Amino acid sequence: MIKYKNLVKSFGTRTVLKGIDLHIKAGEIVFILGTSGTGKSVLLKNTVGLLRPDSGEIWIDGENVSGYSEEQFLSIRKKCGMVFQHPALFDSLTIYENIAYGLRKHFSMAENEIERRVEQALSLVNLDNILSKRPGEISYGMQKRVSLARTVVLQPKVLLFDEPTTGLDPVTTNSINTLIQSLSRKLNTTSMVVSHDMQCALKIADHIVVLDQGQVVDQGTPKQLLESEVPLVRDFLEEARNQ
Amino acid sequence: MIGVVPRFFYRLGQIMMFLGDVLKTLWHRPCRLELVLEQVWYVTLQSFPTTAMAGFFVGGIMTVQFAMQVNEFGAAAYLGGLSTSATFREVGPMLIAFMLSGKVGAFTSAELGTMKVTEQIDAIRCLGADPIQEVILPRFLGIIISSFFLLTGGLMLSVVGGATLGVLFAGINPQEYVRHIPTIMGWPSILSGIVKCLSYALVLATICTYMGYFTTGGAKGVGRAVVSTSVLTMVTIVVFDWGTSFLGQLMLSWFAIG
Numbered sequence: 050m051i052k053y054k055n056l057v058k059s060f061g062t063r064t065v066l067k068g069i070d071l072h073i074k075a076g077e078i079v080f081i082l083g084t085s086g087t088g089k090s091v092l093l094k095n096t097v098g099l100l101r102p103d104s105g106e107i108w109i110d111g112e113n114v115s116g117y118s119e120e121q122f123l124s125i126r127k128k129c130g131m132v133f134q135h136p137a138l139f140d141s142l143t144i145y146e147n148i149a150y151g152l153r154k155h156f157s158m159a160e161n162e163i164e165r166r167v168e169q170a171l172s173l174v175n176l177d178n179i180l181s182k183r184p185g186e187i188s189y190g191m192q193k194r195v196s197l198a199r200t201v202v203l204q205p206k207v208l209l210f211d212e213p214t215t216g217l218d219p220v221t222t223n224s225i226n227t228l229i230q231s232l233s234r235k236l237n238t239t240s241m242v243v244s245h246d247m248q249c250a251l252k253i254a255d256h257i258v259v260l261d262q263g264q265v266v267d268q269g270t271p272k273q274l275l276e277s278e279v280p281l282v283r284d285f286l287e288e289a290r291n292q
Numbered sequence: 293m294i295g296v297v298p299r300f301f302y303r304l305g306q307i308m309m310f311l312g313d314v315l316k317t318l319w320h321r322p323c324r325l326e327l328v329l330e331q332v333w334y335v336t337l338q339s340f341p342t343t344a345m346a347g348f349f350v351g352g353i354m355t356v357q358f359a360m361q362v363n364e365f366g367a368a369a370y371l372g373g374l375s376t377s378a379t380f381r382e383v384g385p386m387l388i389a390f391m392l393s394g395k396v397g398a399f400t401s402a403e404l405g406t407m408k409v410t411e412q413i414d415a416i417r418c419l420g421a422d423p424i425q426e427v428i429l430p431r432f433l434g435i436i437i438s439s440f441f442l443l444t445g446g447l448m449l450s451v452v453g454g455a456t457l458g459v460l461f462a463g464i465n466p467q468e469y470v471r472h473i474p475t476i477m478g479w480p481s482i483l484s485g486i487v488k489c490l491s492y493a494l495v496l497a498t499i500c501t502y503m504g505y506f507t508t509g510g511a512k513g514v515g516r517a518v519v520s521t522s523v524l525t526m527v528t529i530v531v532f533d534w535g536t537s538f539l540g541q542l543m544l545s546w547f548a549i550g
């Protein structure tokens with residue numbers, strides 16, 4: 050589904066991604082783990098063309114998107130929804146308009162269909178009665194869930210989550226992980242989840258990738274990862290066991 | 293130190309390219325008119341008191357300055373004309389534009405910068421829209437239109453301020469102050485004032501939207517963007533002021549010869 054070939058990205062003199070080679074299979078849930086600042090967000094942003102790589106290739110659904118223009122990326126962004134690390138909601142719009150935004154821009158859809166989809170998406174993230182509120186009036190955790198709904202409502206084939214559960218309570222974290230799992234099982238959505246949470250990665254991931262300083266240091270199924278000899282992976286496992 | 297000059301031109305080039313993008317978007321995919329009007333309304337309302345006050349006192353200061361010299365030559369009747377002309381041609385537009393760069397410019401770059409670092413701009417792109425069309429263009433046009441109104445409004449008030457302080461400090465009655473304004477203030481002065489207001493509005497709108505749109509580096513980055521906006525706007529306006537004065541002189545001398 051998604052293939053990265055020797056992906057390199059630098060900012061100024063700092064090379065953030067130093068040759069990433071990865072293969073994400075269709076329908077899989079892939080967790081990307083790594084310490085802060087290793088370039089996880091940069092990797093996701095390169096995938097949907099928000100940042101452009103310096104060299105290397107990205108293949109999505111058999112298309113090499115590396116040299117795509119902003120217009121060509123439109124169809125990719127319809128197919129690959131991204132949930133950002135920040136809630137990134139638009140302050141001047143109501144929650145309803147926030148969630149409907151992508152439906153209005155990407156598709157031309159009847160208003161009652163939009164309404165139906167927005168309500169459905171909100172109930173997926175366990176929220177209701179906030180449609181007419183503004184982002185400033187709801188809590189951070191709720192904003193993050195609305196942001197998730199805003200992407201899920203587009204029903205993309207690929208979902209890229211940038212730390213969807215960071216800063217949320219354990220109950221909501223659980224329900225979001227279940228949501229990711231059920232989207233992948235029911236709609237055969239491919240998911241890439243950036244996370245720090247090894248415990249939940251072991252629980253729901255089909256494949257785990259560990260990044261360190263812009264490079265893949267280890268990857269494999271949860272079972273294979275448990276046997277890993279790489280020090281960083283062992284640290285993550287240790288942390289997960291202590292929780 | 294050596295790097296400063298190339299960096300300035302690099303930045304200038306970047307800003308020009310950004311302006312080109314904005315104008316291209318305006319031409320091919322204009323934004324909705326109500327978004328622009330919303331911005332015009334908002335900016336004008338927000339900044340009118342500041343600019344009005346600045347205009348009033350600039351006019352007043354010029355009058356007080358000229359009053360001393362004019363009285364010495366017994367030409368108090370010309371006070372209104374002299375101070376109004378000087379205000380319109382030079383200090384008025386510039387000082388009011390400085391005020392606006394601190395107010396409208398800082399506000400807009402902070403707003404856009406925050407949208408950038410909290411990934412809202414990225415989200416707009418991901419959701420299938422063009423941030424230049426949706427966010428930048430309404431603000432860009434809104435700032436140009438409202439700054440122009442604010443600048444000309446401020447200049448009008450500078451006449452009022454001049455007349456008021458003329459009464460208080462030079463003992464000239466208001467009718468007398470106003471009577472000789474047309475004698476000294478020809479069309480060139482008014483035209484120069486208008487051209488300056490327009491070009492400063494353009495400078496302000498371009499720089500603050502550019503700085504906001506290209507903010508990186510979290511909250512600190514937003515702070516940097518705001519400071520750079522104010523500084524760069526003021527420096528560019530001073531340079532523009534010199535440029536337009538120079539060009540204005542050149543054109544006047546051509547007309548005089550021709």
Ligand SMILES: Nc1ncnc2c1ncn2[C@@H]1O[C@H](COP(=O)(O)OP(=O)(O)OP(=O)(O)O)[C@@H](O)[C@H]1O
Nearest residue numbers: 060065083084085086087088089090091092134508
């Ligand atoms: N637009 C940008 N301009 C310059 N540097 C950037 C930009 N985006 C990211 N970086 C740098 O790239 C590095 C990796 O950033 P990234 O956001 O991908 O980290 P991360 O792995 O997502 O970390 P975290 O878990 O904290 O989110 C950081 O050092 C950051 O400063």
Ligand SMILES: [Mg+2]
Nearest residue numbers: 089090134211
């Ligand atoms: Mg990140």
